[in-house]
Amino acid sequence: MQFLQRLIRTPGLPGQEGETAELVAAEMTMLGYADVGIDAVGNVLGQIRGRGGAPAVMFNTHLDHVDVGDHSRWPHPPYGAEIHRDCVWGRGAVDIKGPLAAQVHGVARLIDDTPPPGDVWVTAVVQEEIGGVGARHLLESLDTPIAVIGEPSSNTLRRGHRGRSEFTIHIRGRSAHASVPDEGVDPYRVLAGFLRRLADLDMASDPDLGTSTVVPTLIRTDQTSANVIPGEIWLTCDWRRVPGESAGAARQKLQAILDASLIEGATGTVEVPSFRRTAYTGVAVQIEASNPPYILAADDPVVVAACRILEPVIGPSPSVGVWQFATDGGHFAEAGMACIGFGPGDELLAHTVNEHIAIEQLETALQANEMLARELAAATATAAGESGSSG
Ligand SMILES: [Zn+2]
Numbered sequence: 001m002q003f004l005q006r007l008i009r010t011p012g013l014p015g016q017e018g019e020t021a022e023l024v025a026a027e028m029t030m031l032g033y034a035d036v037g038i039d040a041v042g043n044v045l046g047q048i049r050g051r052g053g054a055p056a057v058m059f060n061t062h063l064d065h066v067d068v069g070d071h072s073r074w075p076h077p078p079y080g081a082e083i084h085r086d087c088v089w090g091r092g093a094v095d096i097k098g099p100l101a102a103q104v105h106g107v108a109r110l111i112d113d114t115p116p117p118g119d120v121w122v123t124a125v126v127q128e129e130i131g132g133v134g135a136r137h138l139l140e141s142l143d144t145p146i147a148v149i150g151e152p153s154s155n156t157l158r159r160g161h162r163g164r165s166e167f168t169i170h171i172r173g174r175s176a177h178a179s180v181p182d183e184g185v186d187p188y189r190v191l192a193g194f195l196r197r198l199a200d201l202d203m204a205s206d207p208d209l210g211t212s213t214v215v216p217t218l219i220r221t222d223q224t225s226a227n228v229i230p231g232e233i234w235l236t237c238d239w240r241r242v243p244g245e246s247a248g249a250a251r252q253k254l255q256a257i258l259d260a261s262l263i264e265g266a267t268g269t270v271e272v273p274s275f276r277r278t279a280y281t282g283v284a285v286q287i288e289a290s291n292p293p294y295i296l297a298a299d300d301p302v303v304v305a306a307c308r309i310l311e312p313v314i315g316p317s318p319s320v321g322v323w324q325f326a327t328d329g330g331h332f333a334e335a336g337m338a339c340i341g342f343g344p345g346d347e348l349l350a351h352t353v354n355e356h357i358a359i360e361q362l363e364t365a366l367q368a369n370e371m372l373a374r375e376l377a378a379a380t381a382t383a384a385g386e387s388g389s390s391g
Pocket residue numbers: 062095096128151
């Protein structure tokens with residue numbers, strides 16, 4: 001609890017997680033984790049060495065959080081970590097400092113006890129909120145077959161989510177004085193046709209994750225004057241895609257309706273934006289605005305094993321759902337890890353001014369993470385054997 005309060009009182013927007021990383025690394029060292037370290041982009045890693053004979057498991061959260069906005073709209077100070085009605089309040093309480101504290105302290109309960117069968121890693125990465133710089137970098141050095149993603153799930157299990165791709169619809173017309181529209185090629189006329197077709201677009205669907213969605217979000221033009229028809233427009237579209245639907249396929253669909261919307265003299269392309277991100281350590285990387293979707297089958301050995309392990313902690317027949325939002329789990333799953341999700345806190349409070357977490361949920365999560373760290377690797381192998389699957 002005190003660790004969570006110290007975390008909330010240490011702000012760390014994406015790219016500014018240095019102090020939070022030091023705090024997490026110091027806590028891991030104090031608790032007795034092995035090989036505590038901070039990598040080139042600033043991710044924190046700690047390990048509990050296993051006896052050997054079972055696959056490694058990674059527990060993962062992130063260090064950064066979204067901005068707090070106007071402090072006066074918060075019922076309690078966003079960086080105060082005040083306790084009211086058995087809840088800890090503040091930015092990051094559920095996303096992600098509550099789950100982070102519950103992983104670091106829950107897994108630490110294995111230290112000085114019989115070592116788990118396989119190695120257990122606890123990692124907290126940078127820049128999850130802006131595309132996953134930390135997760136992408138972590139995959140260069142750490143490759144465990146199983147991962148537990150600690151994003152808030154109210155202590156229920158999660159087995160996937162849709163992915164997120166960002167596209168820029170770039171329309172080029174010809175600028176003109178607003179008083180003589182016939183002299184120009186108005187890109188807004190193309191945009192109007194595009195938006196109408198976008199609303200009617202045939203979307204892919206998935207039995208577990210529902211349908212893909214796409215919405216326009218940001219818009220800008222090449223003009224700042226109110227009396228000029230712009231020559232160019234850039235519209236950002238946010239596409240939530242299901243497994244089996246590639247970013248390339250989504251882009252082609254957008255290009256097709258853009259082509260169908262063109263008027264004489266106008267051209268249009270669909271672009272995948274890429275961003276240069278600088279870590280607090282000074283390392284800079286270029287990343288595409290794309291987070292992969294993933295889904296584990298309901299009868300996947302890791303899901304079955306996690307349900308069995310958690311029954312004594314969270315009750316019989318634990319509910320297993322999916323997240324609405326994307327997580328770093330997509331990057332890990334794309335690299336071949338079997339990712340389950342489990343974390344304390346109500347996900348609907350994430351990114352809001354009412355962010356708070358029940359102390360009771362934190363305590364349950366400590367116990368759940370301890371049990372998962374102890375048993376998940378071996379129980380997965382057993383479940384795989386029972387179902388006759390080779391994994
Ligand atoms: Zn998060």
